[in-house]
Ligand SMILES: [Zn+2]
């Protein structure tokens with residue numbers, strides 16, 4: 188899995204930073220988290236193919252996270268997308284898109300699956316694919332906001348080629364059958380079980396996306412043991428009161444969430460425009476949680 192930040196500014200764009208959006212790239216498809224204005228150009232710059240975009244997850248309906256959605260959906264229509272797209276987010280998206288369609292501003296002819304939520308009281312699966320699942324939980328912002336967690340499904344153990352040869356399994360389709368978890372029968376009548384050939388099952392990778400939010404128990408739950416926590420860090424600690432008032436987190440609070448959740452790494456984003464240089468945010472977070480990095484637009488973060 189790979190994460191590509193597409194926009195890292197909070198509230199409004201700057202000449203160096205665009206509005207919130209982040210891609211999580213899986214093996215066969217990719218997922219978009221938030222879609223601030225300008226996201227479709229960042230998608231092009233990142234070399235991500237819109238035709239492989241499987242689902243969009245909107246955290247909340249503040250414009251800096253949402254204003255790029257209609258444009259992106261419209262472009263995929265112009266590109267004659269035919270495959271289904273899922274959009275997950277707070278209630279209001281359907282009404283918004285329906286209004287644009289009624290005004291004949293937006294034309295979507297491909298199948299759009301909309302999953303809207305107005306409350307979530309526990310970690311809930313909101314999207315499932317063959318290789319991963321996405322769950323959501325409500326965060327603590329000024330408006331209803333959803334945090335997300337992407338979890339790859341466990342992968343089968345490594346195939347032991349030497350052992351396969353010892354047992355006399357002919358190279359070819361039987362290898363695939365065993366790798367997929369089914370037994371095979373050899374010419375001599377012996378049945379080989381997958382566990383004889385495969386190493387222990389390997390845990391899938393996981394990523395949590397928590398913005399916008401004050402520090403809260405549900406972000407800790409979303410981030411529990413994740414390989415990478417992506418968390419907003421709008422302010423430095425001297426502005427803790429502003430952060431609380433506007434429903435945001437400081438870099439120190441993001442770091443404490445990562446620490447409490449037992450996350451392996453932290454990527455901070457959603458920087459206030461008052462920090463043209465985000466180094467103070469990074470320093471503040473690293474003093475609490477060493478494995479912190481700043482989100483840089485179009486950089487690739489391997490999970
Ligand atoms: Zn925001």
Ligand SMILES: [Zn+2]
Nearest residue numbers: 247249328399
């Ligand atoms: Zn917001």
